[in-house]
Amino acid sequence: MNRRAPSFWFRRPPGFGANLLRPLGAVYAGATARRLRRGARADIGVPVVCIGNINAGGTGKTPTVIALAQRLAGQGVAVHIVSRGYGGTITGPERVDERSHTAAQTGDEPLLMSAFAPVWVADNRVEGARAAAADGAQIILLDDGFQDPGIFHDLSLVVVDAAKGFGNGLCIPAGPLREPVSEGLARADAVLSIGPAPMQERFAAEWGRKIDVPHLQGALQPLQTGIDWQGHRVLAFAGIGHPEKFFATLRDLGVDLVRAEALDDHQPFTPALLQRLGAEARASGAQLVTTEKDAVRLPPEFRREVLALPVRLELSDWRPLDALLQPLLDASKSP
Template sequence: MKKLELALTQAWQKNAVWLKLLTPLSGLYGMVTHARKSLYHSGKCPIYRAAVPVLVIGNITVGGSGKTPFIIALTKILRKQGISVAVISRGYGGDSTQMPKLVTPTSTPNEVGDEPCLIAQSLYSDGFFLPMAVAPNRGQAIDLLLKNFPETTLIISDDGLQHYALHRDEEWIVVDVARGFGNGKLLPQGFLREPIDRLQDALVLYHDKDMTKYPKKAMAMSLKVGQIEPLMGNHKSPVPSVGTYVHAVSGIGHPKRFFDTLSDQGFLVIPHPFGDHHDFRLEDLVDLINHPIIVTSKDAVKLRHLATQTTHDIFNHIWVLPVEMVLSDGIIEQINHLIVKYQLN
């Protein structure tokens, strides 16, 4: 299944001609998703309504769009203002038999998924505890959160844009400008989960490499790259130098952006794309000992967990490229508007 996912991802990037053969499947996918959405909107299927406002942050594409670093930036802003925000997620890659489940800074990817771990750990490293729960059934996740954290005044749903069983008060859609919408086709011919006109129903946030081309009030944001840091804090390998070869290992939805970022930093990149949410094993890494390995913060969560289970020198040669989402004045104003609208503070 992972090989098929990776093959499709590469075909989407190249706009391969053979994707046209999948046109009937995309048509079927579109009919099924439209029918499913209609069942909820017509009241024929029940919709869960939370006791507090729900903000869904998602995308209409498969793969990375910058949604997770944006959620990290947003929750930090809200927590700094003393707002009792909590986050729910599907917990993809975690143990669904044990869900709904609360996420803590010590949770593992095998338990709750890699992205929830990254969000919780990122907030904790900045001095904030973020109430968070995971479950395929988002209503169950919210019930668990409100039971344990009744002071919660806002729920942010990490993804779940297509989870129509959940009522949402606000929808914010993150669009990766560099990637765009590909061939504009629905899955599996293209990488769209929903048609492009779905953007008309929500606030659209544009993730772009260059924010200077946008007015200050635009709904734009950009990733700021930090200094690479060792995967394991106690190893003493020399820091990889620009102009040298590095193995770029990636298990994210849109690995090309990560590879391009490393190239922009001056590294000579040897790309190693794996499928999104890839469950890394030691054999994925041991043959890459000839050059330093650089990974994303999301993949680092899994690799640190792997390092606690397997002793090997390869972990002393792995580095992490941290990123931080920088928000435009327009997005900051929108956040402040959200606070006032729902009387969150």
């Protein structure tokens, strides 16, 4: 989502504003349910793992896809990723080339993920998955697409931000959900909540009773790059689903955060915006820092002025997910 979510989306129990919009939320939920009942899903011929969400907006799908791609590749599997490439001009199916494509063409997330596995951008996910299979994919990771009825999912993983949870439990525009929690989780094989321990405890207390599939927990951890962030003067900017989480990570690393500029998810970096950020950083003697996802959208001449802080998803226990993946691994390697 490109705009800030209304605060009443996350107020429990739902307040006046949410209840006023509840009938429209029911209409939205009904439209999602009708779309999901359309016809038979396409069987691609290789296992498909869907990494999706019930909430609109960012929940941590991209780092989850990267973590799964790395784990599967480490077991000798040819894993490909299929994405719609939000905000890009390519309609596909087209394989991302990180050396020649730009984020404006592919979308920022596919360009970032292409450093870890082959990525196919396609408006039509079925066509993208078929192109991946034809190119030798043994397992396909479907980035988003949980509410897309086109492809059969061998495994569906619902990702949720532990801090936000499922909000007030209502559907757009009354709340943050694409579909009711009970209906979404009925199609899920596992739920992955991402966040620090206190947020995980709160999420489990509020929503744990509604989860009757394996509940995995994970957190985003900064990747060690050799930079000593302690006391480093930083002007940070981020255009992701929840930029405040990125700024909190920097504070935890001990930076001297001069200012934090929260941008909308996928917000274009206009020349005026970049000129203002650069001038402010120079005037305050601060280093510009952003996320990996934002960094791939920066023009090359400005990218040299900015440090990216990479983060990786770490699960508290991989064993339940490994157990779910094992049958797919076996199928991918069978003749």
